[in-house]
Amino acid sequence: MTTHNVSSDQVASYAASDTDAHTEANHKAPAQDLTQRDYLSTYFRSTFLLGSFNFERMQAIGFAVTMIPAIKRFYTTKEDQAAALSRHLEFFNTQPWIASPIAGVTAAMERQKAAGEDIDDAAITNVKVGLMGPMAGVGDPIFWGTARPVLAALGASLALSGSILGPLLFFFGLGILRFVTRWYGFKIGYQKGVEIVSEVGGNTLRRLTQMASIVGLFVMGSLVSKWTSINVPMELSRYTDQTGKEVVTTVQSVLDSLLPGMLALLLTFLCMWLLRKKVNAIWIIIGMFIIGILGYWAGILAP
Numbered sequence: 001m002t003t004h005n006v007s008s009d010q011v012a013s014y015a016a017s018d019t020d021a022h023t024e025a026n027h028k029a030p031a032q033d034l035t036q037r038d039y040l041s042t043y044f045r046s047t048f049l050l051g052s053f054n055f056e057r058m059q060a061i062g063f064a065v066t067m068i069p070a071i072k073r074f075y076t077t078k079e080d081q082a083a084a085l086s087r088h089l090e091f092f093n094t095q096p097w098i099a100s101p102i103a104g105v106t107a108a109m110e111r112q113k114a115a116g117e118d119i120d121d122a123a124i125t126n127v128k129v130g131l132m133g134p135m136a137g138v139g140d141p142i143f144w145g146t147a148r149p150v151l152a153a154l155g156a157s158l159a160l161s162g163s164i165l166g167p168l169l170f171f172f173g174l175g176i177l178r179f180v181t182r183w184y185g186f187k188i189g190y191q192k193g194v195e196i197v198s199e200v201g202g203n204t205l206r207r208l209t210q211m212a213s214i215v216g217l218f219v220m221g222s223l224v225s226k227w228t229s230i231n232v233p234m235e236l237s238r239y240t241d242q243t244g245k246e247v248v249t250t251v252q253s254v255l256d257s258l259l260p261g262m263l264a265l266l267l268t269f270l271c272m273w274l275l276r277k278k279v280n281a282i283w284i285i286i287g288m289f290i291i292g293i294l295g296y297w298a299g300i301l302a303p
Helices: 008-026 036-046 060-074 078-087 099-114 121-160 165-197 204-227 251-258 262-276 281-297
Strands: 235-240 246-250
Touching: 036 060, 036 099, 036 165, 060 078, 060 099, 078 121, 099 121, 099 165, 121 165, 204 262, 246 251, 251 262, 262 281
Parallel strands: none
Antiparallel strands: 235 246
């Protein structure tokens, strides 16, 4: 029988190495990356973004369903997966196609969080909410205001000449544009999102949100003037000039000479003030309907 003499220094060395091993084991392993199957699953799920649309949380359920492949890939326990899904059941609403880049950035943040990075739930939610408004302000005029009318006009012109290419151009053209935006939008958002969230210490997330918010405000400001029209046809004066032409001065002509689109801008500020006062958006919409109908009936407003 052989006796081994172990010194106190050796015992301390063994204990230290054992402690280091436990410490390394307690660190989270790097999260797995998305596979091609995950990309495909995410794309097909994103096409049902509006499948459970509701007026309380808009596209929240659809967005959470879109995030399921990424969440299952990054988180290994049911508790972590449930917590991640709960984060994405909060209010979300944007242009449906442009939601894919937002999902990509969000998936990148979830991956870093699963890997143990210092990213809290509020950071993920803030970036997602901060992007949905500006991205909608870009997506709506590009897809709804430009691409769809242009393709419809081209298709209609071909259809009027009896060509079957008319409806095919519209449906397939719009479908290809939708596929490209959703597929590559998610991939680019995910790849760039990993770079962005890896620089949290450099305040990249905060700068991104600020820049996106500023761009969105510019775009939404231009849309107020373009898409909102209020006409007050009440006459202030009527006379005949030296050339014999009758000149009519209305309230609207006076307002336009001061600032075109003034009433639309004031209406926007009023809606913003009411929303900040926690007035339900549905009541604001109903109120505008009532004011518009009564104003037209009384001759105060005109199309």
